[in-house]
Amino acid sequence: MKTNEVKLIPIVQLEQSEENRSSSVMEIGAEYKWKKGYTGKRVVVAVIDTGCAINHPDIKRNIIGGYNFTEEYGGDITIFEDTNGHGTHVAGIIAGSKNGSGIVGVAPDAKLLILKALNQYGSGSINSVVEAIHYAIDWKGPMNEKVRVISLSLGTKTPDPNLHAAIKRAVAHNILVVAASGNDGDGDTKTNEYRYPGAFEEVIEVGSINKDNNISIFSNTNEFVDLYAPGEKIYSSYLNNSYATLTGTSMATPHVSGAIALLIEEYEKLLKKELNEMEIFQ
Template sequence: MVQAPELWEEGYQGKGNVVAVIDTGCQRDHPDLKSRIIGGRNFTDDYNSDKENFTDNQGHGTHVAGTIGAALDGKGIVGVAPEVDLLILKALSGEGYGSYQGIIDSIHYAIDWRGDDGKRVRVISMSLGGPNDIPEMHEAIKRAVEHNILVVCAAGNEGDEDEDTEEIAYPGYYKEVMQVGAVDFEGELASFTNFNDEIDLVAPGVNILSTYLDHKYARLSGTSMATPHVSGAAAIIINQCEDDFDRELTEPQMYSQVVRRTESLGNSRSMEGNGLLVLTNYTSSLADKKRRQQKISTKQ
């Protein structure tokens, strides 16, 4: 629905980019994910607070991780960015809850993390939220943005289809993040998706098939499922644009490049933001540029 395979054919699959997934952890040996996980850390009390054990004991995080980056190997399912690297940060417990401090610590860890080859996090994906505006969490997100990390967050699932009523969850409502609402496969807004004046775009979030516990797969619904579509898309957009522009993108440029790849569904901005994520909305202009370059080369 977001037309990622068309960009895969152009050679853009998220390779070299790291997405930090702040969630319930991940099943590290799931066949679709084990080649994509580059590291992780536990910020909960699960497993006797063992920092090295970021195994998913709820299922949500494994599902989110699969939508972002499940490998393209002809088996199971495939994520939006099948060559992306995943940094798994377990801030939510087996019950699906976590402390604000755990989330804050996860964000700072993602900012400061460096891979053996100097890799750093380019995108933080958070399919979580709560009712409270926590200044320390807001400051952590601002720090991430200052370090040129795109922060993608779920809008929340308290929607009631009343356009005049704002449903607000944090960190999604912060201006610095990319807040994602959900639609179904028909392009209709999900009945549960939050509406507010900070929605940036919408993505598929109803009956999404992805990886799950015990090497299995499951269909889940929520803005939690829409968010990883955008996080994975950001990774391949970074590939595409940095190849096109021949320089590293800043966070404002990442945000701009994601938003421009949207298509209006005819709803108000508070309901759909800029519209549905459609990755090919920019492909034609990129292809035109390549054709122009080929013509110039031929003339020379």
């Protein structure tokens, strides 16, 4: 990998059938929050990834905006369609809408800001990711909405100072940054494997667990991992209005991003104030 390049956290498994459809959204207790009336309403999550299939029936109503930071589509900044599938899968886990068919995300009424920083091969420059983070910080929606969560299912093995500075700026602007720990694990939780931005202290770093609540053998472990979430055989939206089952810490990360959207809605309603980054995470 080039030193100025960032890649998707590698996908371990891809299945196009519904035979291994995951109930991971229910496993993390999302339905309990839905029954209380919390579905992520008015919370914007920025997804920095390969883009999104913007007309997918389970996602389209929740996309509030987007931007293309890659050279794909001739560099047209207004076209942020997914050319890989990864970003669409992640978006569905976060905010697949309740429409009576397909999949439902953790926060089915959250809004998605789609920031395409990676190409069809799942790679892109760190500069593109940094630009996308700054864009998310400065973005304002049509009703003056702002980004509350940035979800990053990507990583590089080399820490980059510009990437770290962008993360710090996001946190200073009351945005929680959630990132995958990586899939370089060796099955030994006593050894450390690092991917960035996940391993930056300011980031909520997410590892993967299986259906038995055991840490996935591939999941990176280190002292900065904050949470583990379902990451094996996760069923979600994909290209061409289809669905797929993927495995990896890339899939665990959006479970946490969606869960944070639910908590922001709930506790800001209960406390009648905007929570800061530390209040939300603690």
